[in-house]
Amino acid sequence: MSKCGRKKYFKTNLRQMTMETVESQQDGGVTNSVAESKSAHMQTQTGQNSVPTLAQVSVAGSGTGRGSPAVTLVQLPSGQTVHVRGVIQTPQPSVIQSPQIQTVQVATIAETDESAESEDVIDSHKRREILSRRPSYRKILNELSSDGPGVPKIEEEKSEEERTPPHIATMAVPTSIYQTSTGQYIAIAQGGTIQISNPGSDGVQGLQALTMTNSGAPPPGATIVQYAAQSADGTQQFFVPGSQVVVQAATGDMPTYQIRAPTTALPQGVVMAASPGSLHSPQQLAEEATRKRELRLMKNREAAKECRRRKKEYVKCLESRVAVLEVQNKKLIEELETLKDICSPKTD
DNA sequence: ACGAGGTCGCGTCAGTAAAG
DNA sequence: CTTTACTGACGCGACCTCGT
Numbered sequence A: 001m002s003k004c005g006r007k008k009y010f011k012t013n014l015r016q017m018t019m020e021t022v023e024s025q026q027d028g029g030v031t032n033s034v035a036e037s038k039s040a041h042m043q044t045q046t047g048q049n050s051v052p053t054l055a056q057v058s059v060a061g062s063g064t065g066r067g068s069p070a071v072t073l074v075q076l077p078s079g080q081t082v083h084v085r086g087v088i089q090t091p092q093p094s095v096i097q098s099p100q101i102q103t104v105q106v107a108t109i110a111e112t113d114e115s116a117e118s119e120d121v122i123d124s125h126k127r128r129e130i131l132s133r134r135p136s137y138r139k140i141l142n143e144l145s146s147d148g149p150g151v152p153k154i155e156e157e158k159s160e161e162e163r164t165p166p167h168i169a170t171m172a173v174p175t176s177i178y179q180t181s182t183g184q185y186i187a188i189a190q191g192g193t194i195q196i197s198n199p200g201s202d203g204v205q206g207l208q209a210l211t212m213t214n215s216g217a218p219p220p221g222a223t224i225v226q227y228a229a230q231s232a233d234g235t236q237q238f239f240v241p242g243s244q245v246v247v248q249a250a251t252g253d254m255p256t257y258q259i260r261a262p263t264t265a266l267p268q269g270v271v272m273a274a275s276p277g278s279l280h281s282p283q284q285l286a287e288e289a290t291r292k293r294e295l296r297l298m299k300n301r302e303a304a305k306e307c308r309r310r311k312k313e314y315v316k317c318l319e320s321r322v323a324v325l326e327v328q329n330k331k332l333i334e335e336l337e338t339l340k341d342i343c344s345p346k347t348d
Numbered sequence B: 001a002c003g004a005g006g007t008c009g010c011g012t013c014a015g016t017a018a019a020g
Numbered sequence C: 001c002t003t004t005a006c007t008g009a010c011g012c013g014a015c016c017t018c019g020t
Helices: A003-026 A037-046 A052-056 A098-110 A124-132 A137-147 A282-343
Strands: A057-059 A071-075 A081-085 A176-179 A185-188 A194-197 A207-213 A223-228 A236-240 A256-260 A267-273
Antiparallel strands (some): A071 A081, A176 A185, A185 A194, A194 A207, A223 A236
């Protein structure tokens, strides 16, 4: 299997998890399409086929929702029925529930045509369409968290800079010093002043000051940095998006600046090449387009990171729910066995 | 030591839904 | 209609494990 093929398969697994769960719930839990790793693991839990002995157990009352007493009607082999109060009195607030509900609805839509029993070939396109409309992980988990107390809420992971009040610029952290790849030092002072020093130079341009303002024009979370270069003919403005930290000056006629995450040393994208005056010439338009593209890529990069983080958290929640259900399942089986022993005394 | 296979994280693109 | 946020898919590189 090729590398990307493997990759694809692995990723598809996650995407299929929800759908397979639905299928197993819909038709009695006989979906065996994926027999690998996490998917298979999840399936065993969410399907009911791992508990053959429960076939004779029916739950009394249709309103078996959260909080209702878990009274179970156990039908014994002798035909006798017994009302049983369960070991697990109240269904625990599950780690994850609404995703299942959502996907059940989805599956119902997908299977409205009952005559198509042979639709093991659910149109893959349709499937993809359905799945692509699944709400975001953050939405799902936040819904859950409002649903029950046991569910961790996905917050926007507030990094230190994000925890600062919105009017405080990202760079207004206690003085931080970065060294650029060109050897320059960038110091970010408390007041939002950025100082760029060139230790290697003979002192002619030893310090350059950047001041930051937060007037309304930029999008929230962004800071306008006014760059007052000594040799520049005018002040330049460019955005520094909230989650990023700064600026890397490069040598040359057209100094360029790069955004860097404070914790990584990797340059993350050129933000702007300083270009004086208005944007009218084709070259300037091209630069503007490039700048926009870089900005978009940078945002998307961040979004992708965040998305992956949420996804991981989502998967973790699913896994912990699996654990909870496993325990419940085990207890129910034990309970059933106990009841069987009690209610069918040995005749010999 | 070396190669193959597996896993993980990243950056990017493309498509979609929601917001403005 | 445009912009923005989100996420699946893809390709890539890094790292690890295992068999030879």
